[in-house]
Amino acid sequence: MKRLLPTLILVIVCIGGFWYASSQNFFKDKTVVDEKKLFTLAAADIQAISFQAKNAASSESPDAVYDLTELTKKDAGWEMLKPTAYPINSFSVDSWNEAFAALTYEGIVEENATSLADYGLAEPKQFYQVSLKDGSTKKLLIGSPLPIEGHVYAKFADSPKIFDVTESLLEGLNKQPLDFVNKNAVMVAYDNVNSIQMDWKGSKWLLEKAQADKTVFESTWKLDGKDRKAEEGTALLDKVVALSTAELPKAAVEVKMEAPELKFTITESEAGKATISTFNGKIDKENVWIAKQGGAWAFSVPLASIQEAFDASKPAATPVPSIAPTVAP
Incomplete structure (x- = not known):
């Protein structure tokens, strides 16, 4: 019996350890997260979005202005309705839809709230609404902050239930119109480009x-008639198509293009048909407003970026080897 005693003690210890580990969920898959989804919908089913978020210029002010943004899905892609019909980057809208569809909540504060003012939800300024393929809508209203930092009250427009939602999840939805804009100043079908000429301040390539x-x-x-490798040609092309704005575009008619200092003439070919596009640019202090000839919008691009695109055609300077000074004997 004495010989078996250490073995029995070891077995008892192992059983106790296994029981404790089980009670502490040590054997649970840590990758499984019990997410509390606000709703079940597919981002691809969203056909229109409308939301009101704080204006970027006044977001820190207690009297912040809330701007309305509206977009709708057409056959050709997404279009902005409000504040105006800016050219849209559809990938940005798709990202917003994914963030909305993935919203979760931390907990339910009240199942059947009767005093919405207690939660800042009587007349909320901030909301997010989507319209779906089946004709239904989902409108999420955002109220006051909870006593817990980083949390806010929220509810659906058609339900009295109050949710606790973390503000960090809403950050992906608090977009400005600029966040959805196609910021490329020179929009072409990259794979179809056959030639590009850049005229800048009296010089050209x-x-x-x-x-x-x-x-x-x-x-x-060929650059000005001289052979160039594939990577050299695309590097120069990249400099042009990468020209982009960091501010909202203007209507092209608002920019006076008399005697433009910049001009891009681009030839594209698709299915044997060649087209020529012209983009003109006018210097305005430290920026250049670029507009496609006959296009609706003008984009402000830093003058330094224009100069960099032009200088990219020049061969890289060959470093001069340093010569060690001669020390007299």
Whole structure:
């Protein structure tokens, strides 16, 4: 019996340890998260969005202004209705839809609230609404902060239930119109570009695709008639198509384009049909307003970025080797 005693003690200890570990959920899959979804919907089913968020310029003010943004899905993609019909980057809208569809809540504060004013939800200024394929809508109202930092009261427009929602989840929805705008000043079909000429302050360069049967990435190029490798040609093309704005565009008619200092002439080809697009640019202090000829919008691009795109055509400077000074004997 004495020989078995240590073994029995070890067995008892192991059983006790297993029981304790089980009670502490040590054997649960830590990757499983019990998410409390606010609703069940697919982001792809969203056909229109409307929300009111704090204006970026007054977001820290107690009297912050709340701006209304509205977008709707058309056959050709997303279009902005309010504040105005800016050109849209559909990927940005899709990201917003994904963030909305993924919203969760921390807990239910009250099942059947009768005094919405207690939660800042009697006349809420902040809301997010989506319209779905089946014709239904989901409108989430945002109220006052909870006593817990980083949490706010929220409810659906058609329900008395009050939720506790973390503000960090709403940050992905608090967008400004600029966040949805297609910011590219020179919009072309990259794979279809055959040539591009840049005229800047009286000087110019011409980049031409040398092999029509190859893609822009495979073809060699000619720069002002001189052969260039594929990567050299696309590097210069990239500089042009990467020109973008950091502010809301203006209606093209608002920008006076007499005697523009900048001009891009771009030839594209698709299915054997060639098209030529012209983009003009006018200097305005430290920026250049660029508008496509016949286009609706003008984009403000830093003057330094324009100069960098022009200078990219120049060969890189060859470093001069340093010569060690001669020490007299």
